[in-house]
Amino acid sequence: MQWIENFKDMYTKLDAHSLELLDQFYHPKASFIDPFHRIDGLADIKEYFAALYSNVEAIGFNYNWQVAEQSQVVIGWTMTYQHPRINRGREVELEGVSRITLKDGLIIQHRDYFDGGSMLYEHLPVLGTAIRFVKGRMVAA
Template sequence: MAQFIRTYSQLDQQDLSSLEALYHPAVVFEDPAHRVEGWPALHDYFQRLFQNVTHCEFRIHQSMADDAQGYVVWTMVFAHPKLNRGQHREVQGCSHLTFQDNQVIHHRDYFDLGEMLYEAIPLLGRVVKSIKAGL
C-alpha cells in the first residue's frame, strides 16, 4: 500500500512508467465510466487521461490495507481545457484495491461522475446541481 500511495502522490503525467510496477499484468480497473482489463489497456487509459488534462494530482487522505486488499480515500485535483474554463476542479473519491503477487489485480474507483464532469459543463452543470439540491 505504501508504494501505491507514494506512486499516486508523485504521479507525473509526463512519465507513467512508475505505474507498471504497481499493477498485475492481468489487472482489472473500473471507475464510474470505464472498465479496462490488462496492463496494456490500463496503460493506454492513463495515457489518454493525461493527454486530455493540463493538470492532475492525487492527494491521499486515508488508507488501510491487509495482505489481500486495501482502501484509499483521495482527492483528485485536475484541470481540463473544456471543463470549468480550464480551472482546477476537485473530486473526492476512494479506491478499493485487491492484491495478488504483491501487485494490484483489481482497482475499483468510486466517485461522483456528475461532480467530476457534468457539473463543469455550463448549462448541464446547472441542471445537475439543481437536481442534486432537490434530493
C-alpha cells in the same frame, strides 16, 4: 505498510511520460474500474492513463486515510484536476475511494468509487446548471 506508501508516491509522480511506473504495481492481467470505464490488462490500463494525462492540464492527489488487510487495500483520496473544457479550465476537486486487490504482490483489481456528476457533468456549461438545479430542488423538498 510500505507498499501502500510507494503506491501513493507513484501516483503523485505519474504523468503521460512516466507510465512505466505502473509496471511495478499492476499485474499484467489487472483490471481498472471507475464509474465511467472498465479496462482489462496492464497494456490497456497504460493506454487509458496516457489518454487521460494528455487531456488534463494538471492532476494531483491528497491521500486522506487508508485501511489495509492482507490482499485488500482501501484508500480515501481527494483528486484535484484541471481540464480545459471542464469548469472553464478552473481547478475541480473530487473526493473518492480506491479499493485495491492484490495478487502475488501486484494489483489484480483497482476500483475507484466517486461521484461521476461531481467530477464531470456538474462542470459542463448547460448540463451542469441543470444538475445543480435538480440537486438544489431535492435538498429543498
